[in-house]
Amino acid sequence: MARNQREKMWLRLDNAAKIFPASMRRGWSNVFRLSATLREPVKPTFLAEAARRACKRYPSVCVRLKRGLFWYYLEETGAPLPKEEGCQPLYPMTRAEMGKCALRILYYENRIAVEFFHALTDGTGGMTFLKTLVLCYLEVRYGKAFPRGEAIPDPDGAATPEELEDAFLRYAGKNAVPRDPSPAFRLQGKPESDGFLHVTCATVPVKEILALARNKGVSLTALLSASFAYCIAKLQREKVSPEREKAVRVQIPVNLRRFFPSSTVRNFVAVVNVGLEKGETDADFDEILSLVHHQMALLITPRNLKATFTANVKSEKGVVIRLVPLFLKNIVMRAVFDRVGESSACLCLSNLGQVVLPEDMAEQVTRFDFIIGPQAMAPYNCGVVSYGGEIRISVVRNTREPELERVLFPFLSSLGLDLTLESNER
Template identity: 30%
Template structure:
């Protein structure tokens, strides 16, 4: 009744801008929320349940696009397809240059997996989506038994509520926070796994047991688990390493302080820590220290001040107007520095609640995330609290220590490796091929230099071999890394081929064949190839617009400038190239004016 249409595109929230800039193959910024049922999953029913769920939360139907100053999320007509689990948990969902949804639903035996790129939503948004998905699945699979369909959140948030950027809504530059001196934290040093694959360790405990022990010690469950993780890490430290404190990043759901129904990111964090080796290292002493820290820093004033600092940094005039590539490098450098202030991450997603009608069908919920460090995520359902440890180290000592510490204080733990299909394997074939090709190019250069030195040292023909091998490598590298977007691939090939030919021409006597013939020919060929690619792949105007504009602008300006400066001596090819490209660009503006305007607005938003 109250649903509005989705925005065609929208800015990233404050946290999403960090995730879009820093995600990579070893830190995908993807997390998995899952539900284990008491029955095996039917893939067809799960697909129907997902179709229903996405109607309620259409904000998830977005793809990441790249502008001149910022990334942004764009409405997509793509639809998610349920698959049986087929790859490593928390694998890349955001692949640069590839137009794909930023979440995925898979299943294995009795488990429903919901994986999502953190730039799209946070733990709260993921929880709401998964709860709706599980509810729809149970209603569909047990409708013959008369299982009632219960709304999880009344009318639920409208589309506008889902897309609201709560960071911007509650931003106030006047709110300050208590300053805390930045210190370098202890960094875990362990052997990485062979391919850097994600190691997942899960465990469960009774909520009642953990709560009873927490009350006995006068702290919350979150404080107890935070202190236990610090102690678990300390057991792997040497005396020398104790010079630096163990510091945990603990995410905080800002919705507890600021009312919001947004499905976007809306969280902050605090960083409790302890310096071991100073005589107060027992669990009870650390519990008291962490308890005081939470009391001092887990306040609305401190959290609001921290949030405002981050948003003020984003709104800085210099940063706003910096090109995206420069901005991303600055963000990555800042993130690297910030990582040194944290040892590990502990995230408590709190309790997942479902209507009583569905509880008998559900065993538990769980969550874990991709990480370059050690990260512990927890959530609970009924009396079962599930731990999800992740790391990329070839050691599980910290996990072992943590569960042993809980057992020693009276919390009985059950530890297990998460079940996954045997055929799930990492695929490195593409990367291996590129590595072999790179080695062959290097080998060709080295062999050429050796033969040149032995056979004809007075001539330097090996330089041409090296240049040719490098040209081949560069062309394949662009094709490999930009293979997900053929239009962008074509644009890169236009730049590389035209500039490469000019360099070849310059180093072989400057006969001007590169500017007289190659440059205009390549420009026209690339523009035609873009037309063909767009037709074959059925691209909409919004998908091809920016590449057409860039190729046309390049094909007009470069030959025109070279003609004015009399660098080009054979004018006919250059004039034809510039003229045809001008017509091509004018046709876009005249016949696709609305799309042209929208694309320029998106790409140049600050």
């Protein structure tokens, strides 16, 4: 039988991705979700065709996770068949599912959603994929070409080597900064017996929140991080005696493409922790805001970010580590993840920024949502994205009581923001 098919492409995991398969556990994997809501109901047959085009364009995104002797790797696979959304977003992705395809394409009424295992790409890469998928869908749906401008790469082009590169390796320097392992306060609660994920999305006009941030002299991310830190510190004071108080930190992923030019669609992100150290947790909001603002200015610099990811690249490059079999690596990496990765912050606040679409496409797309799954050991996380004059703050939790939401959203309202909430409460 003639073999016309080319050999399937395979990729090493990028530097940031290496931790994600190792840290997976039963009922939890590091998955995030991006969705676009259209004006009209989504037609699955058109979406399947669009998925085929988009997946062909981004072979590094449409992959499955495979085990090697020493490392995991990604292998190109066909486009997944779009499925109608189930009961909840970010339903845990099992190893078996990732072994087939570590990407889900879903639809529900007017919404197209893509759920990514974080080892495939980061929020920016995921958004590029989603925008291309939506463009392909609209082109198939309406049978005409949509001008794509500079915001979206050519969906019929081929993936460039720059898009597939592990940009960490290109930019890693010599100096590394040690990680801060001191533990932060851990939000807790009674977990849902069936693992249900609650999503509460607050919609705020961008103008309002930007005006507030400018009025305070800080960035939008700093304003939100400080609000989270303030509310978590308040919860900690209610729950824990002063002697047992811990640091209250918020983890902020930083898109490294802003500082190190790269067009990669794989992970290229570093995280910084901002917030209150032990003993500072009784600070008022303006103090916290100022603290967070200055911490961000100090930490989010090309030099510091480079030193942050250089530490990770160095640990990946060690000969001894490379020669250790995968199952042993997994044990060590998971311990490191639990000790350093998660415990040093209370939650992760990922702000994807503003989504820009070409004018013709923007007429067809009414909203974007960005949700990140909860942490492995802590119940909360938060994804932020703005589009069409509105910013959406999606807080997820896997516990029963909305303790943080009850403090956070009224607090944001008290700052003068006009919040509208929606949730999947059942």
